[in-house]
Amino acid sequence: MSVKRNLLEVKNVTKKFGSLIAVNNASLHISENEILGLLGPNGSGKSTMLHAICGRNLPTSGEITLFDQEITMKNPTARAAAGMAIKFQLARIYLDKTVRENILISLQAKESFFKQIRSATLKKHEEKIRELATEFQLIDYLHLPAKQLSHGQQQWLEISMAVAVNPVLLLLDEPTAGMSPAERKETAVLIKKASQHAGILIVEHDLDFIKELCDRISVMHYGEIVASGTPQEIESNPKVREVYLTRV
Amino acid sequence: MSPVLIFAGNDYLTQIVTRILVYGILVLSVEMSWGQTGIFTFGQAALFGVGGYATGLIATKANITDIFILIGLALIIGIAIGMLISLFLFSGRRVGELYVALVTLALSYICERLANSWTFLGSGNGVPGIPYPSIFGHSLGSNIQVFYLVLVIFILLMLLCFYIVNSQFGLTMNAVRDDEERAEFFGYKRPRVQIFTFILCAALASIAGCLFAVSEGLVSPSMSGLALSTTTVLWVVLGGRGTLFGPLIAMAVLQIFNTEMQNVLPSLWPILIGIMLLLTMVFLPKGLSSIPNIIKSKREVKTL
Ligand SMILES: Nc1ncnc2c1ncn2[C@@H]1O[C@H](COP(=O)(O)OP(=O)(O)OP(=O)(O)O)[C@@H](O)[C@H]1O
Ligand SMILES: [Mg+2]
Numbered sequence: 188m189s190v191k192r193n194l195l196e197v198k199n200v201t202k203k204f205g206s207l208i209a210v211n212n213a214s215l216h217i218s219e220n221e222i223l224g225l226l227g228p229n230g231s232g233k234s235t236m237l238h239a240i241c242g243r244n245l246p247t248s249g250e251i252t253l254f255d256q257e258i259t260m261k262n263p264t265a266r267a268a269a270g271m272a273i274k275f276q277l278a279r280i281y282l283d284k285t286v287r288e289n290i291l292i293s294l295q296a297k298e299s300f301f302k303q304i305r306s307a308t309l310k311k312h313e314e315k316i317r318e319l320a321t322e323f324q325l326i327d328y329l330h331l332p333a334k335q336l337s338h339g340q341q342q343w344l345e346i347s348m349a350v351a352v353n354p355v356l357l358l359l360d361e362p363t364a365g366m367s368p369a370e371r372k373e374t375a376v377l378i379k380k381a382s383q384h385a386g387i388l389i390v391e392h393d394l395d396f397i398k399e400l401c402d403r404i405s406v407m408h409y410g411e412i413v414a415s416g417t418p419q420e421i422e423s424n425p426k427v428r429e430v431y432l433t434r435v
Numbered sequence: 436m437s438p439v440l441i442f443a444g445n446d447y448l449t450q451i452v453t454r455i456l457v458y459g460i461l462v463l464s465v466e467m468s469w470g471q472t473g474i475f476t477f478g479q480a481a482l483f484g485v486g487g488y489a490t491g492l493i494a495t496k497a498n499i500t501d502i503f504i505l506i507g508l509a510l511i512i513g514i515a516i517g518m519l520i521s522l523f524l525f526s527g528r529r530v531g532e533l534y535v536a537l538v539t540l541a542l543s544y545i546c547e548r549l550a551n552s553w554t555f556l557g558s559g560n561g562v563p564g565i566p567y568p569s570i571f572g573h574s575l576g577s578n579i580q581v582f583y584l585v586l587v588i589f590i591l592l593m594l595l596c597f598y599i600v601n602s603q604f605g606l607t608m609n610a611v612r613d614d615e616e617r618a619e620f621f622g623y624k625r626p627r628v629q630i631f632t633f634i635l636c637a638a639l640a641s642i643a644g645c646l647f648a649v650s651e652g653l654v655s656p657s658m659s660g661l662a663l664s665t666t667t668v669l670w671v672v673l674g675g676r677g678t679l680f681g682p683l684i685a686m687a688v689l690q691i692f693n694t695e696m697q698n699v700l701p702s703l704w705p706i707l708i709g710i711m712l713l714l715t716m717v718f719l720p721k722g723l724s725s726i727p728n729i730i731k732s733k734r735e736v737k738t739l
Contacts, residue, residue, distance in 0.1 A: 241620060267622030279617050281610065292610045295603050296621035300631055303604035352622075 192219050193255075194386040195240065195356055200249030202235050209235040210246070211410035217356070217386040222378070224397035225390045226421070227407035228430075233390040234276055236407070237360050240388070241273045242266045253356065268297060270355035272348075274362055276390070278341040282334035286325050286344060289333055290316045293348035315351065322377065323347040339366045346374070350381045357387045363396060375400050398422065406430070449578045450650070451694065455687050456582075456589040457647045458670075462686045463596050463679070464639035465667045470676040471600060472632040473612030475532045477664045478520070478539030481546040482637045484659020486513050486644025488550065491562035491654040502568040502584065502649065509645035510638055517637020518630070525629040529615060543664040550656035561655030568649040581650045588646065592639060597679060599635075608632060609677075662705075669712045675722025685723065 195217040202210040210232040217223045225233050238244040240251060242263040251259045253269055261269075272293075281289050294312045295303060302308055320326040323343045328336060333344060346362055362378065363371045378387060378400060391397045397404060398418035405415040408430040414421060421427055461483055468474040486509040493499050493508055520542060524535055550556050557563075567575045568584070575581050599605055610618045611628045619625050648654050657663065670689065674681030689708075696704040719725060 243616075243620075263616070263619040264622055264624055267620060273620055279614065281613050281617075283613065284606075284609070288606055291603070292606055292618075293621050295607070296618070296623045298603075300604055300607075300627070303607055304599060304602050306602045309603060348621075 194219050196252045198250045200239055200246045202239055203247045208410050213412045215405050217388060219386055220382055222382050222387045222401045224401035224404040226404055231407040232410040233407055234360055237358050237390060241358055272352055272354035273358040274345045274349050276360040278345045280333050280345050283332055285330050285332055287316055287329045289344055290319055290348055290351055293351045319347045319351055339370050354385050357381055357385045360390045371396055446578050449582050453582045453585050453650045455690050456585045457643050458686055459589055459683050460592055460639055460643035462667055462670045462682045464636040465671050466682045467596055468632055468636040470671055472608040474629055474633055475536045476539045477536050478542040479640045479667050480663035481543040481659050482513050482640035483644040484546050485516055486641030487648040487654040487658050490645040490648035491565050494565050495562055500566050500569045502570055506642055506645050509641045513637045513641025514634055517634045521630040521633035525626045543661050547656050547660035550659055563653045565648050565652045585646050585650055672715050673723050675725055681722055
């Protein structure tokens, strides 16, 4: 196997909400350019895991490192600065802003106020916005408020906002929820493309979708990671069949 | 037509229009912080009062009338207080809108109490007898000249705000307003955006306070009080958050009515204002200026 740098390392993370243990002593890791799928039934703790990684919820215990730097308790801004970008399960975009403004919000986020007040980077970003919007089939809607987009288009917009900044780690919580099979296919292509310069964590329900796309898959059940391995290993794992596949 | 002709010989009218322009700068500061950035401030009158009192005291006690020095000193004090408050409010974890409202409301309360009870600040009488300001050693000797001064500064500040709101930074302000947590996930330094905006708005309010002092010739405790703070929010609510002109128009209309209504219905008028605030917040959360859009979208629904 080629030696790839370890990008993200989640070690023994536990997250409790009161007495509910949403994530229980879970570990996972992602190398550069690797796509890891996180599979599991409803309520198994996938989103909670993602939130611990992006800093939305701090874990109760455990350790998270990015490029060997500990980030367990860092705030979201610091994690974004370190190269993390996220698409939430329910698209969290700026509904009253246009598609163009949404992408610009992502692109300019780390720039100084004085550059922003002078609109110094607008020209440069305008090009990038058109490029992304073309890729994500939003070019005809650039000046439409995001709230007027279809559900699938909103997901695409949020993914495009995440990949816009060339993140080193991309977190995608159910990127294809509510999409047609054709749209899923296109999304898979776009995600594959993004993995050329990023490690990616995808949360999904649909094994068929992620087994094509992912290098490795981890399966969660009641907050625990019950299996990890290549898509083939996961598909033939009897434990996985028992806890997950039979339920679908 | 030159304002001189309109106001010809009418000092009263000149003063009303000047006051509208001064309040225009004040309402601009509320719109920039609450309307554009989502900082629900009930403390703009406090900063207005700080600017006013600083100017009044310096002008009367130190005999300084140069408008640039007066504005400069009011600015320094306003910015310093704005910095203290915003560092306290925003440098830590995210705090809720209501928390911000309560702290700034308390600030207004404290300022009004201080002005009322501290003899150095003139207690209940405030600071009267503030002289006309001067520019480059040339003294402005009449209300109409002060009007011109205020008009020029108002236009400059209005243009500044317009420029900022339409810049990339304006989008940053809105991103923080609409979802401050989301903005952090994109990498925005949310505390800095809020602190920067709050200080900018403190600067605007203290300039407005300074101009109030030199144009009215008097500052009194009520200029930093709860009533004015609430009224500034009402202007923005009525005019519509997120627009620069809506709140200005709402303020101007209310000011014109204000003087008349205070004579006609002295005790009922404040209650009417309160009811208006309530009704707009409930039925027209985006303000009166959103009515054309609502009618438009109703028509669109019909034609569908
Ligand atoms: N903020 C919260 N407060 C309390 N409980 C929570 C919170 N967030 C999640 N939970 C609970 O934690 C458990 C795991 O939730 P999570 O959203 O991580 O599941 P999931 O695997 O993403 O499910 P889904 O596939 O439905 O998105 C659930 O029982 C959920 O109710
Ligand atoms: Mg989930």
